[in-house]
Amino acid sequence: MNIILVILGYLKWHYGKAVRSLFSIWKNFLYFIFDFFSISTLFKNFFDPWKRMNDIYPKPFNLKIFFYTFITNLITRIVGALMRFCLLIISLICCLLFIAFLPIALIVWILLPLIVLVIVIAGIFLIFK
């Protein structure tokens, strides 16, 4: 009697709370990936100079120095944008992979009791064949 209760209790958890937990863990990881690659910051500061390496424009105005500064600042912005672009691509691939992982994980989890049962029976069958 107890064993049935246990199995029922477990299955209730497996298909109820555990599935919900799976979703929330998946959500945690997705959020983590966003966070780990600082995706929102990358978008927000896409054209910012690389590590704030920008020069200050001359005062009073001096065309030559202004031009040099402009070019330097442009380069640091381009470098920054390039680096961010590369990282964004990598992070988006990671995100997509992880999003695709959810249905697989969900299917495996739903079938898990069955899988366990099948492989244990198969094992017993192989031994005592």
Place this chain on the structure above:
Amino acid sequence: MRKIENFIKKSPLYPALVLEGYFSPQKRNVVIQITKYFLLSLPLLIIVSVILESYGVIAFGLIADLVIEKILGLVLISAGLYIAMHCFEAYFASIYYFEYVLKNRYQTKEYFTFSAGRILKRATNDNLLSAFLQSISVGHRIMKRLGISDHDRDILFLKQAEVKNPPIIDLSGENLIKVSTITNFLYNNFADFQKLLTKNGISQKDLTATVDWVVYQIENDAYDRQWWKPEKLARIPGVATDWSFGRTYLLSKYSRNAFDDRAVNSEASVFSERKREVEQLEAVLAKPTGANAILAGAPGQEKIEVIWNLCRRMKNRTANANLIGKKPIIFQTADFISSVKNKTEFEVNLIKIFTEAMNAGNILLIIDNLPKLILQAKQFDLKLNDIIEPFLTSHDDKIIGLADLEYFHTLIENDQSIMIHFETVLVRPLLLDEIIKVISQEALIIEKTYEITFTYQAILEMAKGAESYFPDGVSTDKARDLLSEIAPWAIENDIEIVRRDNVLDYIGEKTNIPVARISDNEREKLLELENILMKRIVAQPEAIFAIASAIRRNRAGIRNEKRPLGSFLFLGPTGVGKTETAKALAEIFFSQTESESSDEEKLLMRLDMSEYQNAEAIPRLIEKLSTMLRERSYGVLLLDEFEKTHEKVLNLFLQIIDEGFFLDTFGKKVMARNILFIATSNACADKIFEIVSAGKNLKDHKDEIIATIIKQGIFRPELINRFDATVLFHPLNQENLTMIAKMMIQKVAKKIEKKGMTLSIDNDLINFIVRGGYNPSFGARPMNRLIQDTVEEHLADVIIREQLTAGQTVSFKVLADKPEKNSLKPIIT
């Protein structure tokens, strides 16, 4: 019968409890380990067999297929079991998690917490105590933490078999049953249980605290395993967080990122949450402008703990939104100061550092030891405020300055130019309960390293002992130090379970204060204290009894621990034994080594209160007193001529005697709880004389004398009441003086005995001293002077002239009654 069993079946937690009955965590772990081993080794075996066969090393033929099939079968079964066990683990972890994180949100529909369920599950005969004592994962742990031996626990368990109708806990389901609900029920309803705990010195409060500690440990272990929690994932640093922020070349040289501090990242670092201070700090930093804070607290780890907590919140993303994404950089003032050589370098580099911090755009600058920086600037004739003001007023930049309380008060608080930019957050010292919590959590980590167990009472004693026996510093730090020192000490002494007595032994060893169990030698001294004192103090039984009983009370542990060891006001004329009593006490009771006992002055701390007759002398007194008590936190402090000091000084002592501590000139606490205060005074000596001369009993007139003292405004009634006892010393009569004279001369005899010479004492000599030295107003003191001027002078002469050498005896012939040297003649034989 079976009321409890039927009750627990109603809970949704019941299946998990039953499952645990079949597969305990230990069993699950064994299965996981075995199946893991199979899973790793069996496929390897198959691969090796196939390779060997293909090379023709072994020819299995048909058998090979058969063997491989069987092995594959084993692999599949192992894999199935392995997965199943992990599913069960997840099932349990999920329930534990439920208990831990949402523990205050347990709903009554669960009826009980999981840990409580583990106990209830065993109560098949409705005897909850029996179930509790049987429960290994909860009951055994709690009993061990309470320091109760397995033997005592088992005896109590066996006794339960005789209990016919055990009391039943409230099973109405209206209130959630927690472990503490069960233990409180047991304490209040099972007399044997209560008796066993009381016998071991455990109160109900201790029991509840221990239960909380054990449940915390069980739940925390489960929580630790949940690495996928968002707050734990958030701690992993991102890859591009500082791409848009500037670099800080010079600042990096003198600073560290607080996020890298072990305490911020490791679950193993335990410190109090300090929620109030962290929230205050966050509120200050959240302000759009002038978001700078000074964190002022006692010297030690407390201030940085607030920072660590703030950093944890920032990392977990639970901090205030405008702090998230910031980099907490701790500017190490000491490193910076030691590297600068001159004023210009100091100024230029400091500006550079602050500019870097400001330009970086994401830095939360934490200045460690702000007062040191201010002082250094002062030394270079600079004002720190002038250098850093532009940064303090900036919109985006936030600065936190850490300051020790003493410097905060003396250096910062009154400086408006600084205070205008900063808001103060005071770090309050932890209360005893909070210290216990921190120490008990930290003990769990230390236990793992050293493989020892602390009982709750040991933890309690460490927290209390840190406060009582170590005069200086912050209690939490001291308790933490004690904890980390006791662990290796316990290993050295083969102690597996650290109990209260072990902690006391350790404190005793470290401080030389006899806090541990009373030794035989000490017991004898304690019980015989009156007799021992009477041998030295003549005719003052009242004083002796008062002191002896105070000391015994203290050693028996029934004194008020928040006050000094004892405090006495000795009243009486000069030279009747007040100082001598203090000296005797110091020598008999507070001597820590044999050699010390011969050196009275070293043992007795003494303050001549007539030196502090005006209010201006108070700082000098505080300085002297704090130095004295820091050097020696245990002993007798004699306050001579107490009536001659200023009223403000008296008020200071009123506080010390009442609270057992005072604050030094820097605002640091100086503990005086292991000090026996003896204040002596000649106040009302005339009245005492009068009463005794009239043949009245002094004891009967004590109230009258005290009333006169109050009336004359010498001491206030509050002060007199604060003393443990006001003791009246009698003037000495002829008979007493004869005894004292004898003792004084014997003292001289002892001195020359060490040189191998003998002083023969006869009644003539004693009578000469008494006659010549008797002065009713000065008591025995003139006799001492007379001995010095006559006996000692003669002895010095004959010793220097080598007329008296080792092995010889000297006696004195009294030639005249006049109290002078020539009245005595030394005779050497």
